[in-house]
Amino acid sequence: MNLNYLNNKSILITGGTGSFGENLIEFLLKKSKNINKIVIYSRDELKQYLLAQKFRNKKNKNLRFFIGDIRDKQRLIYALEGIDYVIHAAALKQVPTAEYNPLEAIKTNVLGSQNLIEACLQSNVKKVIALSSDKAVAPINLYGATKLCADKLFIASNNYKGAKNISFSVIRYGNVMGSRGSVLPVFLSQKKSGTVTLTHKDMTRFNILMEDCVQMVVWVLKNSSGGEIFIPKIPSFRIRDLAKVVTPTCKVKYIGIRPGEKIHEEMITANESNHIFDIGKYYAILPNNYSTQRKNKKYSKLTKFKQVKHGFSYSSLNNSDFLSLTDLRSAVKKYVK
Numbered sequence: 001m002n003l004n005y006l007n008n009k010s011i012l013i014t015g016g017t018g019s020f021g022e023n024l025i026e027f028l029l030k031k032s033k034n035i036n037k038i039v040i041y042s043r044d045e046l047k048q049y050l051l052a053q054k055f056r057n058k059k060n061k062n063l064r065f066f067i068g069d070i071r072d073k074q075r076l077i078y079a080l081e082g083i084d085y086v087i088h089a090a091a092l093k094q095v096p097t098a099e100y101n102p103l104e105a106i107k108t109n110v111l112g113s114q115n116l117i118e119a120c121l122q123s124n125v126k127k128v129i130a131l132s133s134d135k136a137v138a139p140i141n142l143y144g145a146t147k148l149c150a151d152k153l154f155i156a157s158n159n160y161k162g163a164k165n166i167s168f169s170v171i172r173y174g175n176v177m178g179s180r181g182s183v184l185p186v187f188l189s190q191k192k193s194g195t196v197t198l199t200h201k202d203m204t205r206f207n208i209l210m211e212d213c214v215q216m217v218v219w220v221l222k223n224s225s226g227g228e229i230f231i232p233k234i235p236s237f238r239i240r241d242l243a244k245v246v247t248p249t250c251k252v253k254y255i256g257i258r259p260g261e262k263i264h265e266e267m268i269t270a271n272e273s274n275h276i277f278d279i280g281k282y283y284a285i286l287p288n289n290y291s292t293q294r295k296n297k298k299y300s301k302l303t304k305f306k307q308v309k310h311g312f313s314y315s316s317l318n319n320s321d322f323l324s325l326t327d328l329r330s331a332v333k334k335y336v337k
Contacts, residue, residue: 007034015090016040017047019179070112076119088130098143109146141260167226174206204316229285236319268314
């Protein structure tokens with residue numbers, strides 16, 4: 001992957017001490033030798049310290065750490081000084097936590113996103129990529145609702161940026177295998193007890209590997225024009241199959257669906273199909289008014305691809321690509337010892 005477009009550029013990653021941020025940093029430091037600086041913006045002092053220790057090599061002098069909260073707009077403005085690109089990964093992500101602490105989730109996921117948008121508009125940032133979730137599609141829980149609202153804020157911000165040379169796009173993806181918020185660490189922690197807990201026998205989820213997630217973000221950063229929602233084509237898996245692979249000798253205990261939890265996740269609803277294009281590895285949802293943008297050829301790179309059929313939907317249940325037990329063993333082998 002050619003990363004020359006990052007030469008002499010500066011990137012800020014909100015929530016950069018999470019699983020995704022750590023992997024993105026490692027990728028950028030390895031693949032982009034001429035990047036100006038990478039700024040990690042997060043509120044967790046300990047995680048920043050541990051990450052700094054991991055990347056303390058003298059060759060990584062372009063790595064910076066900035067303590068801050070996306071709830072603090074003025075702090076964001078300070079952090080964005082000299083920044084060209086922003087990857088927005090900060091969020092309250094645990095579904096049960098959001099259900100029991102709704103206002104806190106709104107403050108971070110919705111109001112924090114708006115703070116970031118306004119701070120970027122007041123700075124010289126050129127491009128913002130916001131990371132979303134399949135839970136933002138037809139949400140039944142507060143986390144999903146806050147992510148849907150945040151997505152709308154980022155997409156709409158392209159309409160009131162004025163003459164500023166800045167664009168806002170969104171990436172919507174599913175469960176990241178092995179991330180701190182995924183079910184895999186839970187199963188691994190339960191393995192010693194001899195009993196693994198499942199919420200529903202039919203539950204399915206999308207799955208994306210961390211390296212694919214990182215590469216998608218880097219691709220979108222280069223190719224987005226603003227206003228798009230990008231969705232990866234990724235396989236599904238059955239939660240019970242993952243438990244069988246990770247904890248083959250454990251008893252299974254069904255505990256019931258957690259507050260706000262879906263049995264199956266969705267990436268695309270049929271109502272969105274009228275402005276979705278199949279662009280190869282990904283789907284691209286264009287704004288409702290994308291056809292009026294054709295005059296200035298804003299989306300010409302995407303509209304040359306085939307539009308999906310009316311009524312098309314994409315869920316972890318109707319997915320044509322399901323991981324077998326063998327596939328799952330391969331996917332988790334670096335996590336299971």
